[in-house]
Amino acid sequence: MAEITARLTLPATARRGEVVAVRVLVRHPMERAVDAPGLTPLPRRILHTFRVSYAGAEVFRASLSPGITANPYVEFTTVAVETGPMVFEWEEDGGATYRREATLTVA
């Protein structure tokens, strides 16, 4: 899996059972294959699936459509269970996948 530029924002620490907000900003052109006079048509290349797993479970999943802006921003909440990695995975048109990790520290 390839690296991708992303800003993953989690709280520095969380209490067990606390609802935490996770902010995800990812660098991607989200090429939506616009074909119009004067444009060179490019094949569609967007991040179509976004998945987040944490503490052995999938905590968030989204299907992204071609109407979504370049460099998409996603915010979701989850419950802090244990200190451990949160794994972010994106699937791109054409089969490429990207992966990033961030650690959630539970005091």
Place this chain on the structure above:
Amino acid sequence: MRLAALLALLPCMALAQDIRPSRDYLAPELRAMQDAPSRHPGWLWVDEGEALWTRGAPSCASCHGDIAGMAGVAARYPAVAADGALLNLEGRIERCRTQHQHQPAFGYESEALLSLTTAIASRSRGLPVNVATTGPAAPFLDAGRRFYETRQGQLNLACGQCHDENAGRRLRGDVISNGLGTGYPAYRLEWNTLGSLHRRLRACSLGVRATQFPLGSAEYMALELYLASRANGLPIESPGLRR
């Protein structure tokens, strides 16, 4: 004599007070987003620029050390180099790259140059603009002021007719600002990406149906200096967020 000098200064002082930071003209939601690095896509370029800072041999860091040492540098550009050329931050980076790193230039508006410029400019965020306007910079400043004050294009407008006389009023869906370059390189929602001040100036020229000068041209370079002189003392906002 002293009174006359003071009277001559008065209109300039009144004008200077009228120039407000670009962030004051942003919609509240955009201003909040500009202040939130976790939601502002421009910071993705800062991350990439900071990675570039330490890449290659010699890298930028080999001479300059940690990028934190670049605080305040962007506030001094555009500036006149030792050989008499007016350089903005992009031009300074390209010169470093060709003369000291012996690498081919990135090219204006290339992703690598935008990233490095944004990463360096972000280290001056919040610091006041402090460009030199006297000495070798004076003729460039005059050229920039002439450009700003000259009516141009089929619409026959000078920059100030929007950015001074009508600042704060609406033009189509946006509010007209004082036309400062302090937020650039900025992430512009219309572009769906981050771009340089010169790219924005080309859009301005197109807007009044005037000649669009090339990125990095002498005309826009002088104008950039004049805009920076108008912004002297106001905070750097780069990476800015614009509509």
